[in-house]
Amino acid sequence: RTQLTSEITNSVKLKHQTELQAEKTKNLRMGEELKKTNSALIKTQESLIKAQKPIDQGSPELDGEVQEVVLENYLSKRFLSDVFTPVPKGKPGADTIQEIMDKNISCGKVLWESKTVTNFSEKWVEKLLDDMSVNNIGFGVLATEILPKKMKEKFEFRENKKIIICKFDETLDVVSEMVRQLAVTVNKARNQGTKNLDK
Secondary structure (H helix, E strand, O other): HHHHHHHHHHHHHHHHHHHHHHHHHHHHHHHHHHHHHHHHHHHHHHHHHHHHHHHHHOOOHHHHHHHHHHHHHHHHOOOOEEEEOOOOOOOOOOEEEEEEEEEEEEEEEEEEEOOOOOOOHHHHHHHHHHHHHHHOOOOEEEEEOOOOOOOOOOEEEOOOEEEEEEOOOHHHHHHHHHHHHHHHHHHHHHHHHHHHHHO
16 A cells, blocks of 8 residues: 555656646746747837937938928918929029019019028028029028027028028018018009109
8 A cells, every 4th residue: 555655646746747847848938939029029129219210310301301391381371372482402592482472463582491400500691692692582581490599589680681590480470471571561662662753
């Protein structure tokens, strides 16, 4: 009976040890698979972060193109009667030409330039002035994310009031309206002067 008990006990122990070993092996395999999965997940996450960087940083050219479109859409929705002409790539002339129309009469043109870069450059003002001259346009607006350090307000006149530099934000509401009113007023005064000369 003792031998039988001993055999049964050994058998149970053996079975228990076999099950335990099988469980350990299973856990070990699961652990390795988990490590592989984690490793794959980490690699995927790293790849996503790398891929996201260029998107976040963006290329200045692409950012500029996006801002051009944003600016043109904003202006054309705000002033439905005006005519907007995007300046073709590679041609001098900033981003967009706005022809201000008042009761179907052209009151003049405004050359719009937008900038997204992180440092303001005075060369932009010179370039806008040159582009205005090439396109025979008397007024220009430079809308930029970063303003010159000396500027205290969100917009200022430059070059004998031929150019306005302004912040590319809600300031555009004020500046675009002001520029438009100025063009309409100047055109009316000019026409009035011509009529007086004709008399």
